[in-house]
Amino acid sequence: MTIKPLIILPDPLLRQVSVPIETVNAELLKLADDMLETMYDAPGIGLAAIQIGVPKRMLVIDVSREDEEKNPQVFINPEIVKSSDDLSLYEEGCLSIPDYYAEVERPATIAVKYVGRDGKEHMVEADGLLATCLQHEMDHLNGVLFIDHISRLKREMVIKKFTKLAKGKAV
Ligand code: GNR
Numbered sequence: 001m002t003i004k005p006l007i008i009l010p011d012p013l014l015r016q017v018s019v020p021i022e023t024v025n026a027e028l029l030k031l032a033d034d035m036l037e038t039m040y041d042a043p044g045i046g047l048a049a050i051q052i053g054v055p056k057r058m059l060v061i062d063v064s065r066e067d068e069e070k071n072p073q074v075f076i077n078p079e080i081v082k083s084s085d086d087l088s089l090y091e092e093g094c095l096s097i098p099d100y101y102a103e104v105e106r107p108a109t110i111a112v113k114y115v116g117r118d119g120k121e122h123m124v125e126a127d128g129l130l131a132t133c134l135q136h137e138m139d140h141l142n143g144v145l146f147i148d149h150i151s152r153l154k155r156e157m158v159i160k161k162f163t164k165l166a167k168g169k170a171v
């Protein structure tokens with residue numbers, strides 16, 4: 001397994017729409033393992049393949065608490081098939097936007113259809129942190145970032161700050 005460098009805002013790769021995965025083979029599972037290792041190292045609770053520069057529709061998640069056993073989960077070609085009308089508010093962060101946090105409102109409960117690392121189709125109903133994290137990661141597959149769900153003023157300030165940082169300027 002390998003820890004890969006993270007793609008950081010304003011890298012245009014983060015705006016790319018990732019492509020569906022045709023086959024679950026050894027190469028793809030190696031990518032999943034690299035994603036998990038990169039996520040645990042960061043540390044984070046989720047990671048989309050595009051965050052290490054690979055525009056494929058795969059994400060990994062582990063929302064287990066520190067006092068629990070690790071629970072690495074791999075979602076290939078995930079699709080939301082049902083969302084609740086009731087929303088939940090959560091303070092989100094993103095490994096591609098380091099040290100910036102903001103509250104985002106999303107459906108509280110979702111049903112997600114996906115292909116697992118076994119190559120078979122699965123369905124999961126998620127709520128709480130898993131629902132929030134799944135929606136955050138699935139946004140990445142469509143080139144959407146959590147800052148797209150906050151006010152335009154805040155978003156533009158964040159993008160400006162990270163653009164300056166990328167140019168090596170102090171902020
Ligand atoms: O590590 C992460 N924490 C987090 C917290 C609240 C809502 C979403 C997340 S996902 C984030 C890792 C990440 O950037 N995934 O794309």
Ligand code: NI
Pocket residue numbers: 093094095096136140
């Ligand atoms: Ni993210």
